[in-house]
Amino acid sequence: MAGGCRGAALGLAVAAAVLVLAAWRRRRRPVREVLFFPSPPSCTEELLAEAESPGEAAGPCPCPLPRGDCSLSRLLRRLLSARRSLELCLFAFSSPQLGRAVRLLHRRGVRVRVVTDAQYMGLRGSQIGLLRLAGIQVRHDQEKGFMHHKFAIVDGRTLITGSLNWTTDAIQNNRENVLVAEDAEYVKPFLDEFERIWEEYNPTNYRFFSRDTK
DSSP: OHHHHHHHHHHHHHHHHHHHHHHHHHSOOOOEEEEEEOOOOOOOHHHHHHHHSTTSOOOOOOOOSOOSOOHHHHHHHHHHTOSSEEEEEESOBOOHHHHHHHHHHHHHTOEEEEEEOHHHHTSTTOSHHHHHHTTOEEEEOOSSSOOOOEEEEETTTEEEEESOOBSHHHHHHSOEEEEEEOOHHHHHHHHHHHHHHHHHTOGGGOOSSOTTOO
16 A cells, blocks of 8 residues: 555656646747848838738738848847837837837837937938827937937837847948847846936926026
8 A cells, every 4th residue: 555655656746747847848938139230121011011910811012022031020020029018219210110010019009118319310211200190109318419229128028239220221231230138137227227218308307498598
């Protein structure tokens, strides 16, 4: 009888160990990815159309650009993975594909906040005006220096940062890098920096005249 009990206990222990091992193997690995640019011109219409109408087959795009995976499409997928929040802190933002993805997330109910540079947001082709028209919150600097950050935070847990300005010219022509990391140790200081700038750029703090003006 005692031997049978010991055998049963051993069997249960082995089964439990197998279940723990299987769960450990299924555990999602943290995101870590490095993207390099330039990214050759490619068609991202199917990717964006699928994100706009999940479950519906996207029609063929008539444009002559090649299809396939590239650094831009990977960056778009990382952005479109947002479910709750997206913080953008960008010096220059004129990529139509990235702008479309951000507006799509806003329509989905994702909370989107944008911090940008006042001087560059007014340039021709900037996406900032379209984001504002869509109802997305945008704040900008009122300083002599540039707001030169280039990072995004997806759902408060994934950091996207690097040398890349979110412009078509930089994406297609420049040697650039983007790091994607799901690591709380790195996400937290960037999120803290975003919140600090967000409060500093609150419109109630804007000064349109020097305090010395009489």
